[in-house]
Amino acid sequence: MTADPGELLSLAVAAATAAGRLLVDERPRDLGVGTKSTPTDVVTVMDRRAERLLVERLQAARPDDGFLGEEGTQAVGGSGVRWVLDPIDGTVNYLYDLPGWAVSVAAEVDGEVAVGVVHVPTYGETFAAVRGGGATRNGVPVHVSTCEQLSQALVATGFGYAAARRARQARVLAEVLPRVRDVRRFGAASVDLCAVACGRVDGYYERGLKPWDLAAGGLVAQEAGALVAGLRGAPASEELVLAASRTLFPALHDLLDPLAPDRD
Ligand code: IPD
16 A cells, blocks of 8 residues: 555544544543553553544554554554554643643654644644645644744753653753753643744753654654754654754754763
8 A cells, every 4th residue: 555645644633633532522530540661650541542543543544554552552564654653642731631732643654754743632733744845733834933042942841750860851951941041841742842843942852752752743843944853963762852943953952962861
């Protein structure tokens, strides 16, 4: 089965929107909270239901595709397309009924992210990107900010779930904070990356992102003009993701590099 990016995009938007509707309309009083990697890394029954809905929808349309989902879906396909899914990015926001969680759906074609959709129901926003085709919010093109100076930069970040990693992240943050306009911790990596994409923040960095946190939002940020990478020329990875406009990236990189934010 061939992979038409336009078709993958429509499917991703439809599936993410349906999952968002489920998460809003059928949010139960008891979220059935469990924990994963640490006691602060939560999962709810709705993460699992939303992942199931995404997989069913996408599989119905494209039965030969592979899958990687945060809540355990893993399947090798034969089409060259693999869907990378985070049914609720920002589960802690969802748990506390805070805004800013997202459904993140990306399609890789032959191992490279080709399409990304980040649907944020509580903002009424759907960010979308096709590789080489720019990025949009609710269908309107978005671009990174024009900020060039670190001292004027609003920088988003996030924290892992393990206490030791967080202690280190706090030490890095203590060095970043006095050198930038301010920092924000919104609670969903894909939404942070989309915030870079639309200039809502000037930069973003975080250690420990999983493929499903990064895939869709990373492409949206890139297609909006951001450089999305690691330190010292490394690609963005679980080690570190740094995203900013090309004008701000070097300064943010050089601030972070000696602080070793890619280590625990
Ligand atoms: C988390 C969120 C959070 C980030 C963590 C992620 P989850 O994803 O994106 O903002 O700081 O690194 O794991 O667990 O809510 O899907």
